[in-house]
Amino acid sequence: MLDADFFRRWMAATAASVHREADRLTALDSAIGDADHGSNLQRGFTAVRSALEKEAQDTPGAVLTLAGRQLISTVGGASGPLYGTLLRRTGKALGDAAEVSTEQLAEALRAGVDGVMALGGAAPGDKTMIDALAPAVDALADGFAAARAAAEEGAVATTPLQARKGRASYLGERSIGHQDPGATSSALLIAALEEAAEG
Ligand code: ADP
Numbered sequence: 001m002l003d004a005d006f007f008r009r010w011m012a013a014t015a016a017s018v019h020r021e022a023d024r025l026t027a028l029d030s031a032i033g034d035a036d037h038g039s040n041l042q043r044g045f046t047a048v049r050s051a052l053e054k055e056a057q058d059t060p061g062a063v064l065t066l067a068g069r070q071l072i073s074t075v076g077g078a079s080g081p082l083y084g085t086l087l088r089r090t091g092k093a094l095g096d097a098a099e100v101s102t103e104q105l106a107e108a109l110r111a112g113v114d115g116v117m118a119l120g121g122a123a124p125g126d127k128t129m130i131d132a133l134a135p136a137v138d139a140l141a142d143g144f145a146a147a148r149a150a151a152e153e154g155a156v157a158t159t160p161l162q163a164r165k166g167r168a169s170y171l172g173e174r175s176i177g178h179q180d181p182g183a184t185s186s187a188l189l190i191a192a193l194e195e196a197a198e199g
């Protein structure tokens with residue numbers, strides 16, 4: 001079972017890998033966007049980390065809801081409201097249980113991803129974070145390692161696609177041949193689940 005500490009470790013591990021990979025995320029966003037994805041998420045997850053250190057949220061749902069709120073209020077770019085919605089919706093779907101199973105997390109994350117699709121209007125194949133998140137949710141029944149592999153594969157598979165949502169879509173065919181920054185950061189978020197599970 002996954003408790004509030006697991007979810008705090010998940011957010012802390014995400015913050016650490018966003019910090020490590022910030023330059024790469026920004027470089028990807030400079031090719032097909034406005035070169036701020038790394039700094040956007042660094043600002044957001046730094047706020048998440050300090051909010052979680054200050055407030056002792058004692059359920060998985062409360063941890064994710066607080067994290068989502070921080071992302072919405074601190075990230076100016078499109079990714080802030082989208083990731084914020086992902087975590088808030090997922091947190092809301094977990095309710096006030098003290099511990100949740102991996103199956104419950106998978107179900108809640110599916111509600112979160114549905115929330116992102118409703119907010120941003122993107123479907124799989126539009127070259128967005130959805131292309132990493134949706135396959136990861138599908139694979140989560142087989143464990144965190146399977147979810148990580150599916151997210152990484154999904155992110156890599158955005159390279160030949162033409163963007164149909166977000167800033168990259170303004171480039172039309174010129175968005176082809178570059179990996180989507182948001183799908184890349186989503187793969188980091190999912191990979192951090194495995195780190196959280198290792199303790
Ligand atoms: P901005 O584009 O406002 O500068 P970021 O650079 O932080 O924001 O985030 C860009 C990423 O957000 C994209 O790579 C893409 O994955 C994701 N994104 C943008 N628009 C959408 C959308 N409508 N639905 C889902 N994801 C989106």
Ligand code: MG
Nearest residue numbers: 033034036037
């Ligand atoms: Mg950007």
Ligand code: MG
Nearest residue numbers: 034036077078
């Ligand atoms: Mg921007």
